[in-house]
Amino acid sequence: VGEWALTDVLYRIVAGVVCGLLIGRLLGRLFFHSRAEELRLAEHRDGFVALAATFLAYGVTELVSGYGFIAVFVTACTVRRVEHGHGYNNVLHGFVEQLERLFTAWLLLLLGGFVATxxxxxxxxxxxxxxxxxxxxxxxxxxxxxxxxxxxxxxxxxxxxxxxxxxxxxxxxxxxxxxxxxxxxxxxxxxxxxxxxxxxxxxxxxxxxxxxxxxxxxxxxxxxxxxxx
Incomplete structure (x- = not known):
């Protein structure tokens, strides 16, 4: 129980939060304040970046044995806080929401096939x-x-x-x-x-x-x- 509490509960949760904060801060600065214009992705209004940010946060955190899903959530919150009132946040949110709906519909279709068989x-x-x-x-x-x-x-x-x-x-x-x-x-x-x-x-x-x-x-x-x- 002690090893489980230290590893699976304490370390993996803390690792997820820390990685999410670091990656979110890095991406936020890159999106909104990069000196290179081509890297200031907020000006390009491309919502597909949200998917890349999700994979990045999840993958990096899992590499250090943290909880990737926690890192994804913290990353999203941190990016939004960098420029809270910026319209690009709405672009990212809208893209993720549409992707979630499509994925949910696909998953429900598979579930219906599972039940039918x-x-x-x-x-x-x-x-x-x-x-x-x-x-x-x-x-x-x-x-x-x-x-x-x-x-x-x-x-x-x-x-x-x-x-x-x-x-x-x-x-x-x-x-x-x-x-x-x-x-x-x-x-x-x-x-x-x-x-x-x-x-x-x-x-x-x-x-x-x-x-x-x-x-x-x-x-x-x-x-x-x-x-x-």
């Missing part, structure tokens, strides 16, 4: 109960608690904590975990539980998201009208 056959009642608890209880509760000190009102907090596709990241985490440990459960059952959770979220939130947002917008309009009167 019998991927949910190993699912048990216990696994289905776990999926229901994750979508309906655990994730909404954790999302609501994380926003207690945020600027959103009570209704907004409920909407934010309830909606959004659940479990997409779990597909990657499960693939990684199965390659490094044995959990005493057939891998097919674990994949079935994860796929069920994602599919349940897609169907449930796909049906209820629009009515819920329309209701929230209506409440906002009524509150605004009362304030004006």
């Amino acid at each position: 019998g991927g949910l056959a190993p699912l048990t009642w216990r696994g289905a109960a776990v999926g229901l608890a994750l979508v309906l209880v655990i994730r909404p509760l954790s999302g609501w608690l994380s926003q207690l000190r945020g600027p959103a009102g009570p209704r907004e907090r409920r909407i934010i904590s309830l909606f959004g596709i659940r479990g997409i990241g779990s597909l990657f985490y499960l693939a990684y975990a199965l390659g490094h440990a044995d959990f005493g459960v057939p891998p097919e059952e674990l994949w079935a539980v994860t796929a069920f959770t994602v599919m349940l979220s897609v169907v449930l939130h796909g049906i209820t998201a629009t009515p819920a947002m329309n209701r929230l917008d209506g409440l906002r309009e009524r509150v605004t009208a009362r304030g004006r009167s």
Whole structure:
């Protein structure tokens, strides 16, 4: 336990944060303040740079045995802080958002093929109960608690904590975990539980998201009208 805490928890997290800060600061200066005009990428408004920055931060951090996904997050935050009000930040954000949507659509297509070919056959009642608890209880509760000190009102907090596709990241985490440990459960059952959770979220939130947002917008309009009167 001691070695795990020092290596996998302390060192790898610290390495991810430090690498993210250093790479983010370096890229930020390069994008916005480089003396060479061709290296001031902010002036070229090229969003594809975000993908290169992601690979750079992840790769360098993994080379020193740090957590690459932490470094990517810290790098993005650090680059944005270098020139917080610069329009290039919106270009990078827009590109990443479009890429995320395309990747999510592709991943859901593969997941649909997995389900159609019998991927949910190993699912048990216990696994289905776990999926229901994750979508309906655990994730909404954790999302609501994380926003207690945020600027959103009570209704907004409920909407934010309830909606959004659940479990997409779990597909990657499960693939990684199965390659490094044995959990005493057939891998097919674990994949079935994860796929069920994602599919349940897609169907449930796909049906209820629009009515819920329309209701929230209506409440906002009524509150605004009362304030004006």
